[in-house]
Amino acid sequence: MAEDNNQNGQNGNGNGGGVKLLSKMRTKVLAGVKEDVQMLKVDLPAKAKEQVELVKDPTKTQVYTSIFRHKHDDTPRNRALGVLSNVFLHLHPAKINRDSVRYSYTWGMGGITFYLFIVLTFTGVLLMFYYHPEKVQAFRDVLYLEHDVPFGKLLRNMHRWAAHLMVIAVWLHMYRVFLTGSYKKPREFNWNVGVILLVLTLLLSFTGYLLPDDQLGFWAVTVGTNMARATPLLGHEGPFGHQLGMTPYNDIRFGLLGGSIVDANALLRSYIWHCIGIPIVASLFMIVHFWRVRKDGGISGPAPVMLEAEVKEPRGAKAAAHA
Amino acid sequence: MDWHQLWEIVSAPDNVPIVALVPLLIFYTALAVKQARANDRLIAELEANPQEAKTRYRKAWPFKPGWQKEVHVWPFLLRVEFLAAIIVTAILMVWSISLNAPLEEPSNPNVTMNPAKAPWYFLGLQEMLVYFDPWIAGVVMPTLIIVGLMVVPYIDTNPLGNGYYTLRQRRFSIGTFAFGFLFLWVTMILIGTFIRGPGWQWFWPGQTWDHSRLIYEVNRDLPDLFGITSNMGKVVFGAVVVGGYYLLGGFIVFALFRRHQPKDYRRMSLLQYSIMVFFLLTMVGLPIKMGLRLAMHIKYVWITPYFNI
Ligand code: HEM
Numbered sequence: 001m002a003e004d005n006n007q008n009g010q011n012g013n014g015n016g017g018g019v020k021l022l023s024k025m026r027t028k029v030l031a032g033v034k035e036d037v038q039m040l041k042v043d044l045p046a047k048a049k050e051q052v053e054l055v056k057d058p059t060k061t062q063v064y065t066s067i068f069r070h071k072h073d074d075t076p077r078n079r080a081l082g083v084l085s086n087v088f089l090h091l092h093p094a095k096i097n098r099d100s101v102r103y104s105y106t107w108g109m110g111g112i113t114f115y116l117f118i119v120l121t122f123t124g125v126l127l128m129f130y131y132h133p134e135k136v137q138a139f140r141d142v143l144y145l146e147h148d149v150p151f152g153k154l155l156r157n158m159h160r161w162a163a164h165l166m167v168i169a170v171w172l173h174m175y176r177v178f179l180t181g182s183y184k185k186p187r188e189f190n191w192n193v194g195v196i197l198l199v200l201t202l203l204l205s206f207t208g209y210l211l212p213d214d215q216l217g218f219w220a221v222t223v224g225t226n227m228a229r230a231t232p233l234l235g236h237e238g239p240f241g242h243q244l245g246m247t248p249y250n251d252i253r254f255g256l257l258g259g260s261i262v263d264a265n266a267l268l269r270s271y272i273w274h275c276i277g278i279p280i281v282a283s284l285f286m287i288v289h290f291w292r293v294r295k296d297g298g299i300s301g302p303a304p305v306m307l308e309a310e311v312k313e314p315r316g317a318k319a320a321a322h323a
Numbered sequence: 324m325d326w327h328q329l330w331e332i333v334s335a336p337d338n339v340p341i342v343a344l345v346p347l348l349i350f351y352t353a354l355a356v357k358q359a360r361a362n363d364r365l366i367a368e369l370e371a372n373p374q375e376a377k378t379r380y381r382k383a384w385p386f387k388p389g390w391q392k393e394v395h396v397w398p399f400l401l402r403v404e405f406l407a408a409i410i411v412t413a414i415l416m417v418w419s420i421s422l423n424a425p426l427e428e429p430s431n432p433n434v435t436m437n438p439a440k441a442p443w444y445f446l447g448l449q450e451m452l453v454y455f456d457p458w459i460a461g462v463v464m465p466t467l468i469i470v471g472l473m474v475v476p477y478i479d480t481n482p483l484g485n486g487y488y489t490l491r492q493r494r495f496s497i498g499t500f501a502f503g504f505l506f507l508w509v510t511m512i513l514i515g516t517f518i519r520g521p522g523w524q525w526f527w528p529g530q531t532w533d534h535s536r537l538i539y540e541v542n543r544d545l546p547d548l549f550g551i552t553s554n555m556g557k558v559v560f561g562a563v564v565v566g567g568y569y570l571l572g573g574f575i576v577f578a579l580f581r582r583h584q585p586k587d588y589r590r591m592s593l594l595q596y597s598i599m600v601f602f603l604l605t606m607v608g609l610p611i612k613m614g615l616r617l618a619m620h621i622k623y624v625w626i627t628p629y630f631n632i
Binding site for chain 1: 384461475
């Protein structure tokens with residue numbers, strides 16, 4: 001085509017006939033357009049067909065393969081990769097003891113506790129959009145949530161009941177860990193991380209109790225923090241507190257409440273502990289907790305039972321027995 | 324019988340979790356005991372038959388040769404987790420739709436709530452306030468509970484029962500934990516929730532809460548019973564009683580533990596053993612003091628100018 005064009009150009013120049021040139025160009029252009037349309041007719045269905053084929057199997061698209069790093073057909077390798085190459089799932093090993101997936105062993109309680117923590121974080125953030133940690137305003141915000149915010153009541157209820165449920169779930173989790181002897185070697189340290197998580201869970205629940213700033217929370221927190229007055233050494237009514245110069249204005253209770261009574265400062269401190277301080281600390285401990293579950297060799301069981309006769313006495317004891 | 328009063332307590336939204344806790348504890352305890360029994364039977368069988376012990380699949384679960392020992396997390400574990408999440412969500416949804424979170428009047432320091440109760444999970448501590456001064460019930464006891472839990476793995480030297488349910492191999496540790504958790508902690512919470520009424524007085528379930536009821540309870544101190552009046556005498560007397568409790572108690576524990584847990588006893592170092600005895604006696608001290616108070620109206624055992632126990 002390019003050569004054709006060139007020839008025409010030379011001819012045109014020789015004759016000097018402008019009109020002829022124009023009509024020649026027109027035929028050329030028309031022929032070109034015709035060809036384009038022709039190609040479109042052929043290519044479009046072909047490309048469209050190709051596209052449809054691609055859509056039929058989205059796992060072949062570049063977008064898909066950029067997100068998921070391996071194939072998805074049901075092969076053992078892919079099952080393992082599905083867990084290992086996912087940032088959230090890689091908390092798990094690829095394979096586990098066939099019996100430890102039985103619900104009756106772990107009761108799923110650690111996982112349920114963690115799930116409730118996530119639910120609480122989610123609903124808690126939504127509640128924070130509506131809540132101001134100030135006297136008068138706080139209570140109004142809760143009323144507003146209950147009566148005007150769409151699904152506000154459901155939101156508040158869910159946050160409340162999930163919190164209670166989380167306390168129950170942690171207790172049951174601890175109970176099962178104890179009953180299965182899962183705190184024994186090598187999981188002593190993780191049991192301790194767990195105990196701290198237990199305390200943090202209770203503190204989370206307790207600091208949240210004050211936030212609606214109603215009578216229930218106010219008196220519960222008053223009763224609770226009054227005990228802090230009696231802290232030995234650090235409370236003004238506790239043993240040796242007086243001797244160490246503790247007064248209602250400088251003791252540990254004052255530090256907790258930001259004042260000598262449960263008031264605006266206590267509300268603010270409660271709020272900050274509840275929404276920022278403790279959740280962050282608890283998250284850190286959970287990270288360690290889960291990490292250690294893996295590092296300690298995964299879930300403790302159900303392990304094969306061990307017999308008395310198979311206990312290896314520690315070296316010291318043996319030596320003593322021989323002597 | 325005041326059914327209305329009973330219903331009011333049981334159906335108070337914040338009490339519902341405890342109403343739920345009791346059946347849950349019963350269910351899971353039964354589930355654990357069932358598995359422990361099965362394992363204990365297996366242990367007894369294997370112990371009677373050492374030859375079999377070498378070849379048997381050592382779990383109470385069925386296993387056939389050729390079965391894989393390990394399964395893929397995807398899908399076998401993940402589907403359980405996914406299901407659990409859905410079920411928990413469904414329960415939460417239903418609960419949240421059907422029951423509203425409590426909201427009382429705006430807080431008012433001038434109007435006291437009677438009874439003013441802590442959240443239910445702390446009612447065990449609040450109940451302890453009846454029997455101990457706040458520094459013990461509110462500060463020392465919680466600290467000891469936490470520390471006590473933390474030392475558990477370091478003082479339980481029994482290597483058996485790691486990773487499976489059993490009663491036979493861990494009678495002592497499981498008994499102790501059940502006593503502390505089920506008997507002391509949960510029972511005290513139940514008392515605090517369902518029994519304690521206005522003025523933190525004892526109202527049987529179904530008894531009407533009488534806000535004007537006064538109980539003239541003359542509480543005595545243990546030294547009074549022995550006619551000790553001087554302050555110095557009380558200090559010394561209390562120290563002797565409390566010290567004596569730990570010494571004598573320690574001796575009794577020693578005599579029993581040595582005989583009935585000889586293996587544990589041999590394995591434990593002096594430090595491990597002393598820590599265990601301290602926590603055990605302190606824990607048992609709680610119901611003893613409760614008994615002294617409820618049966619004999621004894622308030623304090625040890626009276627000093629600085630603290631009373
Ligand atoms: C916020 C609280 C907690 C969360 C989210 C949590 C989560 C978990 C999860 C998901 C597991 C895996 C096994 C299972 O689900 O049972 C686990 C195991 C474990 N947890 Fe926790 N836990 C918490 C509190 C505790 C407490 C209070 C204790 C004990 C005092 C504890 C001690 C342990 C131990 C020792 C293991 C290893 C158990 C084994 O290998 O069988 N955790 N935890």
